[in-house]
Amino acid sequence: MKAPKRKIKPEKRTKPKLAVIKFTSCDGCQLSLLDAEDALLDVADAVEIAYFVEARDRRLPGPYDVTLVEGSISMPEHIEQIQEIREQSKFLIAIGACATAGGIQALRNWRNVDDFVRMVYAHPEYIDTLETSTPISEYVQVDFELRGCPINKHQLLDVVTSLLIGKQPRTPTYSVCMECKRRGTPCVMVSKGVPCLGPVTQAGCNAICPSVNRGCFGCYGPMEAPNTESLGQHLLDIGAAPGEVVRLFRNFSGYAEDFRLASDAFEEMMA
C-alpha cells in the first residue's frame, strides 16, 4: 500500500470534483458507489460527480480532485489513457482486484495470449490486446489502493469521506484471520479442514467467506509480509492437492506479487 502523496483540502465555494474511470473490468466496483444507496445522494451533494459514464451523460473536463480507477490495463490504448488520467488527477485511487492486481483476466499472463484469442474469437486477427493484464500501478503512480473483488462499499465511502475532511485514508493491512476472530467465526481450516487463504489475505471484507462455511479465496490480495510458503505447505498437509493450492493462489488477485510467487513455487513443486 503506497502512502498518499497529495492531500485534498476542501474548498469553500466549489465542490471537489470526483471522476470514475473504467478499464478492463466487470463494472462491479464502480457499481459499489451506486449500491451505496443510503449515501449516494449525499455523496452527490458533497462532491461534484464530474465524470462517471455509467451513471451520467454529462462529463466535465479535468483536473479532478479524486479519481477512482476501476479495471486493469490490458489494451494498447489504455497505457496512454491512464497517463492522461494521472495528469488530470490530484488523488488517484485504484479500486478493486483488477486495478490493484490485474484481476481474474490476469490469468492470461501465465499463458500465450494469442492462444486465448484463438480460443474465444472466430477472427483472431481483429483482436488487438496487450500480452498482459496488469494493475494501474504498473504504469502510473497510484495514491491509494482499495482491494477486493469487489471492493467493500463502506471502505470506499470511508476513503472518500477521509479525503473530503483532509484526513489520510487508512485501510487495515492485517489478515482476514483478525476479522474472523473479531466476528467469532470458528476457524474453518482448524475446525473443518477447509483450505483457506485467510492467514495471508488482507482484511477489509469482514471475513465473509469463513462466515458462510467456506475458505477465503484471497480476493483482497496479499496482506503485508504474508507467509505464503508456510500456508501452502499447511494446505498440502491437510490434504489439498498441489493443483488446488496453485489455483487458490492464482485467482482474482493472483497476479499480485506475493500470490504470484507462491503459485509459481507450488506449480514448480508439482512438475
Added chain:
Amino acid sequence: MTTLRIDVPYMARVEGEGALNIIVEDGEIKHLELNIFEPPRFFEAFLRGRHFMEAPDITARICGICPVAYQMSSSHAIEKILGVQISPEIRALRRLLYCAEWIESHALHIYLLHAPDFLGYESAISMAADPALRPAVEMGLRMKKIGNDLLALIGGREIHPLSPTVGGFYRAPTRKELLALKPELEWGLEASIKTVAWTATLDFPDFEPDYELVSLRHPDEYPMNEGRVVSNLGLDIPMEAFEEHFIDDHVPHSNAVHVYHRDHGSYLTGPLARLNLNLDKLTPLAKQALEETGHQFPSRNPFKSIVARAVEVVLAYEEALRIIDAYVRPEPSRIEAEPRAGWGCHITEAPRGMLYHRYELDDQGLILSCRIDAPTAQNLKRMEDDLWAFVPQVLALPHDEATLRCEQLVRNYDPCISCATHFLKLNVVEK
C-alpha cells in the same frame, strides 16, 4: 446532399463501454454500427483447467450487475454433468436469490439509468437535484437497496455473492433472518406497484418492429431457473438444443459477433420477451398492476421495456414474500458433488434475458471447454436491426434529440456490455 451523423463515442448509462455511429445521406442510412470497445477478457479460455467448483465464482466476474445469473447458469449446467439433484428447499432459495437480483438490477435500470431518458435529464443525479423528482429517485434507491439487502443476506454480499455454489449454498439463511426483511419487502411491493403505474404514464414513441421474442417458459411459474426455450414464432425446444438453433455469427463488416436464430435472424430476449411469452404466469398483483396500466400486452414496442421491467419487479417482490413465508431452511444447504467426466448446459433468465452456459469436464472435475452466451450478445443484432428501422423516424428531429432517441433505443435493452464482450470483435474507438 444532406448528411446526418449520429456519433456517440462513449455511451452513458449502460454497463460497459460501447459507441454508436450512424451516417445518413439524403435520408438513406449509409452506415450503422453499435461499436463495442469494451476490452475482451477471455473467460472461456482461462476457465479451461479450473475446477468445476470455481466456475460459479469465476463466471460471476463477467458482470458486476448480474453475478447471480452467472452463478445460477453455471451451477445448473455442472449439476447436470455430475448428476446432482438439488432439494426443493434449495430450489426455492435459488429462486429467492434470483428475485433479489431482478429487483436490484431492474430498479437500478428503471430509476438510475433509463428514467432520465423519458424525463429529459442527463442522469438520476440531476433528477434528484430537482425537488419534484427527488422523492422518486429516493424511492427507486430504496427499492434497489431492498433487493441488495436480500441478495447480501442469501449470498454473503451484493456484488459477487459467495454463498451460492454447485449443489446449493455454502450457508443457507435462517427463517428468522429472512423474516426480518419482510417489512421492507412489503414496502417494496407497494413501491413497485406505484412504479408500474408511473412507467405507464411515460411518453412512448410509436414503434413496433416485427420481432421474434425468445425466453424460457415453465409450466408452473414465471421463468427464472428452469424451462424450455420458446418464441412467439412457435419455437419450443429443450435447453440442450440451444446451440442447434442459435448461432454465433462473426459478420465481417460488423465489430461484433451476433447471436442469431438459425431460422429467423435477430431476436429479442429479456424482460419484454419474457413478459410477452409468460403473461399467463404473472403473479396476481403483477398481473393486476399491468392490467391497470391500460397498455396492451403482448407489445413489441421496445420502449415499453421499462414497463415490463417494472412489472417484473412487482413479480419479484411478490415471489420473494411468498417464498419467505413458506421457507424451510435447506438441510443440507449444499448437495456434495463427486467429479465425473461429461458435458452439460443450462439456461437461466438473467435480468437482461437468457444466459446460456455449456461446460465439458474431465474425470478430475477440471473444465475442458465452455461456451457462454450472454443476453446482451444475443440482443446486439436486434439492437442494430431496431436502429435501422427507427432512424428514419427521427430524421426530422433536431440532431441532439435524434441522437438521444437512438441512445434511448439502445438503453431499452439495458445492455450489459461487459457481459457481451468476451464474444465481440474489438474495434478501438477514440474516447
